[in-house]
Amino acid sequence: VEANASTVHEHGFALGDVCVLDLSEDIAGAYCTKLLAGLGSEVIKVERPGAGEVSRRAGPFPGAEPHPERSALFLYLNAGKKSITLDVASQTGAAIVRCLARECDILVESFPPGYLDRWALGYAALEHLHPGLIYTSVTPFGQSGPYRDYIGSELIAQAMGGLMQTIGLPDREPLKIGGNAALYTTGMSAFSATMIALHVRDVQGYGQHVDVSAMETMVVAQIHSSIHHQFGSSPARRESLLVRAKDGWVSPGLERGVRQDTWGRVCELIGRPDLKDDPAFNTPEARREHQQDLLAILGEWIATHPKEEVYHIFQELRSVAGYVATVEDLFTSAQLTARQFFQAIDHPCAGNAWYPGAPFRIEGHTWRHARAPLLGEHNLEIYAGRLGFSAADLARLRGLGII
Amino acid sequence: MRLALAGLRILDMTQIAAGPYATLLLGFMGAEIIKVESCARMDINRGQARPTPETHRMYPQGVPGERPWNRAAHHIHRNGNKLSLTLDLASARGKELFVKLAAISDALIENYRASVLDRLGLGFAVLSAANPQLVYVKISSQGATGPEKDYGSLGSTLEQTGGLASITGYGDGRPLMTNETYPDPVVGILAVGALMSALRRRRQTGKGSFVDLSQREVAITLLGEAVVDYSLSGRVAAPIGNGHPLMVPHGVYPCQGEDMWVTLAVSSDEEWRGLCRAIGQPDLAQDASFATLPARRRNQAALDELISAWTRDRDHYQAMHILQAHGVPAGAVLKGGEVIADPHLEARTFWDAVDHPEAGTYRQVSTPWQLAKDARRVTSPAPGLGEHNSYVLGELLGLSIQEITALEAQGLIGTRPIGSSEL
Numbered sequence: 001v002e003a004n005a006s007t008v009h010e011h012g013f014a015l016g017d018v019c020v021l022d023l024s025e026d027i028a029g030a031y032c033t034k035l036l037a038g039l040g041s042e043v044i045k046v047e048r049p050g051a052g053e054v055s056r057r058a059g060p061f062p063g064a065e066p067h068p069e070r071s072a073l074f075l076y077l078n079a080g081k082k083s084i085t086l087d088v089a090s091q092t093g094a095a096i097v098r099c100l101a102r103e104c105d106i107l108v109e110s111f112p113p114g115y116l117d118r119w120a121l122g123y124a125a126l127e128h129l130h131p132g133l134i135y136t137s138v139t140p141f142g143q144s145g146p147y148r149d150y151i152g153s154e155l156i157a158q159a160m161g162g163l164m165q166t167i168g169l170p171d172r173e174p175l176k177i178g179g180n181a182a183l184y185t186t187g188m189s190a191f192s193a194t195m196i197a198l199h200v201r202d203v204q205g206y207g208q209h210v211d212v213s214a215m216e217t218m219v220v221a222q223i224h225s226s227i228h229h230q231f232g233s234s235p236a237r238r239e240s241l242l243v244r245a246k247d248g249w250v251s252p253g254l255e256r257g258v259r260q261d262t263w264g265r266v267c268e269l270i271g272r273p274d275l276k277d278d279p280a281f282n283t284p285e286a287r288r289e290h291q292q293d294l295l296a297i298l299g300e301w302i303a304t305h306p307k308e309e310v311y312h313i314f315q316e317l318r319s320v321a322g323y324v325a326t327v328e329d330l331f332t333s334a335q336l337t338a339r340q341f342f343q344a345i346d347h348p349c350a351g352n353a354w355y356p357g358a359p360f361r362i363e364g365h366t367w368r369h370a371r372a373p374l375l376g377e378h379n380l381e382i383y384a385g386r387l388g389f390s391a392a393d394l395a396r397l398r399g400l401g402i403i
Numbered sequence: 404m405r406l407a408l409a410g411l412r413i414l415d416m417t418q419i420a421a422g423p424y425a426t427l428l429l430g431f432m433g434a435e436i437i438k439v440e441s442c443a444r445m446d447i448n449r450g451q452a453r454p455t456p457e458t459h460r461m462y463p464q465g466v467p468g469e470r471p472w473n474r475a476a477h478h479i480h481r482n483g484n485k486l487s488l489t490l491d492l493a494s495a496r497g498k499e500l501f502v503k504l505a506a507i508s509d510a511l512i513e514n515y516r517a518s519v520l521d522r523l524g525l526g527f528a529v530l531s532a533a534n535p536q537l538v539y540v541k542i543s544s545q546g547a548t549g550p551e552k553d554y555g556s557l558g559s560t561l562e563q564t565g566g567l568a569s570i571t572g573y574g575d576g577r578p579l580m581t582n583e584t585y586p587d588p589v590v591g592i593l594a595v596g597a598l599m600s601a602l603r604r605r606r607q608t609g610k611g612s613f614v615d616l617s618q619r620e621v622a623i624t625l626l627g628e629a630v631v632d633y634s635l636s637g638r639v640a641a642p643i644g645n646g647h648p649l650m651v652p653h654g655v656y657p658c659q660g661e662d663m664w665v666t667l668a669v670s671s672d673e674e675w676r677g678l679c680r681a682i683g684q685p686d687l688a689q690d691a692s693f694a695t696l697p698a699r700r701r702n703q704a705a706l707d708e709l710i711s712a713w714t715r716d717r718d719h720y721q722a723m724h725i726l727q728a729h730g731v732p733a734g735a736v737l738k739g740g741e742v743i744a745d746p747h748l749e750a751r752t753f754w755d756a757v758d759h760p761e762a763g764t765y766r767q768v769s770t771p772w773q774l775a776k777d778a779r780r781v782t783s784p785a786p787g788l789g790e791h792n793s794y795v796l797g798e799l800l801g802l803s804i805q806e807i808t809a810l811e812a813q814g815l816i817g818t819r820p821i822g823s824s825e826l
Contacts, residue, residue: 060629072631072635075631151732152734161742162737175572178642196432200602214441216748223420224583231462248482251560253555309814319555327639334551338550351635355634359616
């Protein structure tokens, strides 16, 4: 343990001594292992021979031309990992996975519950080979329960978690949060749970099966519906608080967290000193009660000013204001620039691009920013270098379509 | 059964949502969480000392009761598994006791505005001098550095500044927020792993560290592919409603009852054929106008009408079960009350039935994970204000009963917020 500790210390990585075998597909599992890679783990991603991981086909692609090495989703999710190809669903492939699992500390998978048992790759089989292994399963509904075999998705997780019901406008249907927010969050659940299991292993010595559910992640993420329902009021979809600025949208705030003098100063700002003492607006409670009237009044001034300017001015008046940043705006934000949040990463097929950086920073600790692997890029390194396969072994496996 | 984080002591200086969520989850896994508030400044989740009528819906059955700060919905929901200490941190004695507490803790988590604890003289520099092994997790709206570090924020503003609102909406050019302050619970979930990472680092180096977590930056990681895509191709992602670039049908369909819906996410032609069977129209699978993804997208209005005609007469749960039985990805849009009663979550013992001494019985949300060998703790109810003053000050810091009584007499600790006495 001591020798290990000093090696790790030199690397500056919390997980510099950790090896992860990533059998997962799509977003949630891959985001978990992306975070583990960022903290310094060696992550070996196992992809299907030929097509590779599903997110290689998801895009978006530059020029809208599909290319397995240019999918933005794949490039982002798999930054800093190694890629090997392997047909897990074959006797030989499964035997190779068992060899790799013996060498690893953490295995992450997202197959339908029970699927890997058929290939003697379930937790029980691998625990027998490697009791210290942490085996993290990331699935839509978890490893047990009546929906265990149901098929999930981003949209379904948002719906069944009780979140979607309250998102959107009152006169419209429930609305999904854009992109893949639920699956990323599920990946964060898997990451945190895996880190807890690693803590247990460091201290107690044993590995275990970690069961992460997208539905349950989203139930945890609804922070109003379930408790308010039980206490007698039911949250519902409601009117938007966003106001149109010259070049986009803002929320002026003025409800929670404002100072005593904020409202008066806002009235001066918008040229309506007559409203300073208007009882419909001169307290946070009154403003909340007359919210839509307030937004209409502010809207006249806001409409003639750029959104980010409105945000800064209202923040300086100590109102908790926001502005809707597009991905383009994120790159010009003074705050994000000052913190050097975005990281440039070059890639042999996709070229140079800016990526979101570390989601948290540990002082004195490095975050690994590295490119995503090409399909099967590390076959030789892992199969020959790590497992000691000969050139003839590799040729035979390739011929059989296993790698 | 032992608990995964048994033996870890965490000082909880958090409030509102993101921070309390992190410590709620850490508490479930067995850490000892000491929530520090003061009688002058409680966690906002506890509501007002004397609630105004428009906030009564925040209390069980709309009744604030004798000690509303111990019954408020958000407090009950987010502060389980914690101990409560009140301490006036503006006073020299309060600061001194707080530093002593930091000296016997493994970690501290806080989510005040960036400079607040530094101004109190209780920032990382001071606390790590008292305890070099302390892990200090600072959750803030924009990070511990930068020109906007002291800007105020709520989950709703972070959805905006972090770009999430710019890709959420019905596709009519108007962005929308989630109404659920989504970046808050997300950060709570992630902060658990961040803290565990720094603790692992401590096991290696023997030293604590400062963890800087910006909620805005975490929100941006939720749209990473759009960021990379913009960087590669200049395309600015915009809301597309409930649609999906690679799936049709993909969206919500009306079901029996008031505001009831089922979602569908068909990702392949095989699933489409399953859908045709599920809605009792197997011949539709042969219809060229829907057989492929491009065809389904071209004829989406007709397709949605066909599907709605079937879903409209069915309960949303029933529709989901039938569709899933045919291999079609589908999920009911559940309301708060339905999530609590859901049979799947019931079978997985996701909810704890809690009998709170002041708020009555309710069902508590638990963890999004299950560790097979380290069960989570059964929820201990959210603590009353200052409920554990004697334990923390007496048993942990070794103060005598007389000293504790004196602190109470000086108003440095207490169990009622300032401003409540007129009740």
